[in-house]
Amino acid sequence: MADPNGHPPAVEHPPEYLVRVEHLKKHFPIMQGIVWQRQVGAVKAVDDISFGIRAGETLGVVGESGCGKSTTGRAILQLQPPSSGRVFLEDVELTGLNESALRRIRPRMQMIFQDSYDSLNPRHSVGKIIMEPMVVQGEMEETDRRSRMAELLDLVGLNPNHAVRYPHEFSGGQRQRINIARALALNPDFIVCDEPISALDVSIQAQVVNLFEDLQRKLGLTYLFIAHDLSMVQHISNRVAVMYLGKVMELADRDDLFDDPLHPYTQSLISAVPVPDPKLERNRRRITLKGEVPSPARPPRGCVFHTRCPLAREVCSEEVPEYRGIFTEHFVACHFADPKGGSKIPV
Amino acid sequence: MSAILTVKDLVTRFYTFDGVVHALNGVSFHLDQGETLAIVGESGSGKSVTMMSLLNLLPMPPARIEDGEAIFEDDDGPIDLLKLSKPERRRVRGGKVGYIFQDALSALNPVMTVGRQIRESIMEHLNPGEKAARDRTIQLLEHVGIPGAKSRYGNYPHQFSGGMRQRVMIAVAIACDPKIVIADEPTTALDVTVQAQIIELTKRIQDELGIAVIWITHDLGVVAGIADRVLVMYAGSAVEISPVDRLYEHPQHPYTEGLLAALPRVGAKRGKRLASIEGAPPDLLEPPRHCQFAWRCPYNFDRCWASVPPLFEVGDGHYTKCYYDMDQERPR
Numbered sequence: 001m002a003d004p005n006g007h008p009p010a011v012e013h014p015p016e017y018l019v020r021v022e023h024l025k026k027h028f029p030i031m032q033g034i035v036w037q038r039q040v041g042a043v044k045a046v047d048d049i050s051f052g053i054r055a056g057e058t059l060g061v062v063g064e065s066g067c068g069k070s071t072t073g074r075a076i077l078q079l080q081p082p083s084s085g086r087v088f089l090e091d092v093e094l095t096g097l098n099e100s101a102l103r104r105i106r107p108r109m110q111m112i113f114q115d116s117y118d119s120l121n122p123r124h125s126v127g128k129i130i131m132e133p134m135v136v137q138g139e140m141e142e143t144d145r146r147s148r149m150a151e152l153l154d155l156v157g158l159n160p161n162h163a164v165r166y167p168h169e170f171s172g173g174q175r176q177r178i179n180i181a182r183a184l185a186l187n188p189d190f191i192v193c194d195e196p197i198s199a200l201d202v203s204i205q206a207q208v209v210n211l212f213e214d215l216q217r218k219l220g221l222t223y224l225f226i227a228h229d230l231s232m233v234q235h236i237s238n239r240v241a242v243m244y245l246g247k248v249m250e251l252a253d254r255d256d257l258f259d260d261p262l263h264p265y266t267q268s269l270i271s272a273v274p275v276p277d278p279k280l281e282r283n284r285r286r287i288t289l290k291g292e293v294p295s296p297a298r299p300p301r302g303c304v305f306h307t308r309c310p311l312a313r314e315v316c317s318e319e320v321p322e323y324r325g326i327f328t329e330h331f332v333a334c335h336f337a338d339p340k341g342g343s344k345i346p347v
Numbered sequence: 348m349s350a351i352l353t354v355k356d357l358v359t360r361f362y363t364f365d366g367v368v369h370a371l372n373g374v375s376f377h378l379d380q381g382e383t384l385a386i387v388g389e390s391g392s393g394k395s396v397t398m399m400s401l402l403n404l405l406p407m408p409p410a411r412i413e414d415g416e417a418i419f420e421d422d423d424g425p426i427d428l429l430k431l432s433k434p435e436r437r438r439v440r441g442g443k444v445g446y447i448f449q450d451a452l453s454a455l456n457p458v459m460t461v462g463r464q465i466r467e468s469i470m471e472h473l474n475p476g477e478k479a480a481r482d483r484t485i486q487l488l489e490h491v492g493i494p495g496a497k498s499r500y501g502n503y504p505h506q507f508s509g510g511m512r513q514r515v516m517i518a519v520a521i522a523c524d525p526k527i528v529i530a531d532e533p534t535t536a537l538d539v540t541v542q543a544q545i546i547e548l549t550k551r552i553q554d555e556l557g558i559a560v561i562w563i564t565h566d567l568g569v570v571a572g573i574a575d576r577v578l579v580m581y582a583g584s585a586v587e588i589s590p591v592d593r594l595y596e597h598p599q600h601p602y603t604e605g606l607l608a609a610l611p612r613v614g615a616k617r618g619k620r621l622a623s624i625e626g627a628p629p630d631l632l633e634p635p636r637h638c639q640f641a642w643r644c645p646y647n648f649d650r651c652w653a654s655v656p657p658l659f660e661v662g663d664g665h666y667t668k669c670y671y672d673m674d675q676e677r678p679r
Contacts, residue, residue, distance in 0.1 A: 064538035171627045201389035202565065206609035206623035213620070228538070231568075235611035235621065272543040274568030276610050278591045281572040288547060289540045292508050 017052035024085035047246035060237030107186035114195035116175035127163030173204035357415035388580030442472035445520030451512035462500035510541035
């Protein structure tokens, strides 16, 4: 059962997990006052989430804007130190490390951002951008760095002769390849991909997604793949976590999640995604949610989804549902979830 | 069914310091009464420029409409939208043709209440009197699903959420009983659950009022759900026009085929590679004198490099700008 604070019991993560996240919280204070500042509230961007990522797998994270998916990625990498909770990379607790220890472990974990242009220095050549992580790490000679850089450009499908060019000379898809090359420079194990394809056109998206998959196969990478495009997440992920207002609502193997979604939010999210098939679209019965996502500064009491949930009853506005396993490896935070389909929205 | 809008050989260019951008290279299409025509294409393919050319919304200079005509069937006879005087143009914009923009926050005036913005448009085009205009505004706000429409009348755009703002945009677009509504990526900035609401609302309003809708998008999923016919654009040209079912079952242009194949399929197994279109769209500063897609096309042959293909009719209302017959697997 849930403990008095409404926290779910600690989820046990066996050692095969590369990354473990336990009761992670990231709250941003809301300050008021000019001279005497005082905290008047907090935006609960990420509010008590726990999950693990297995070595070599892709964990997809989906959710609407403001659900805390990007903050989760940043908090795991300690780019924004979590408010509370613990994050492990294998047996190292990242949340307990000081600056210099964190710096030593950083080469193992990298991030790729959505905006491929903003994340590249426009005044540096592509070669310099890709070599910078190696310079910072300081363990390689200049000539080794150059050959590694050429190797990386080749690996991501760019011409090594283009190292002398600048970011603005490349297209969006190519720039994302440069970002990937830089992230790979120090042989990481784990990469957080924060909406890496959202800004790209459809025909280019497929190229970049294929590249992600090829690299994973070749280098044994582990991805946390954040996106709002459900069909892409379904394509690339082994397992998928669905977030809503700072909480994980459901986490399961991707086929289980898409074939048999248990949480009402997951069901409506999947139902809202338009399918590129006109005949199917015409005959589809859609679950249309009312309203929009509430502000994370004032999340609803009880289950955060109850204000929009078609199944909500009294208990939902009072008690926070426990995040629990319904089937093996299929976790849901809903009062009515059970193996018999108690949380299914009738269509 | 009769066409309400017929566009022929529309050519728009931008004269910039870097050179002449060939934004539209002879776009032709028609819009039937009450139907939904979806225009799909990647960024820079000319979707928005086409619509903005029709309504004269492009900054001139640098833009210049070099050629073409756009015949709109008005109540008192056909008029060419490209040859209107300023007052005539004002009568069309907002009155005969409504426009829903992608970014509602920058399309609405931030220092004017939403009620006043809608009322202003009604007064300008229909002029029913202040009181009637006010009542109509409140009715419209209710109609597009804004709860407490009466009390929201005096609110400013920033006081609405993204989805509600888009509803206000729709209310503005339909305020003066237009014949055509142009929806320029109206749901791209919204979350999927809100997108579903807006699509549902647009469909409902279209059925009720019998408006013809041109829906610009890059999302082939959205197109499948809303369109009667589809116009596919690539590098400033209409490369394929087709009824929606035919397009998804029988794409007749290699670009359309590539786009559809690049989408992840529901229920597909993991590890299956997505079919991608290699390369990137061409630079519009120096358009080639051959098929724009030839560089990226898996079927290209000598004729593709010799001249720009015309629009071939390949079925009932189905046209493609391609020399290769994909059904017969040989050149036409």
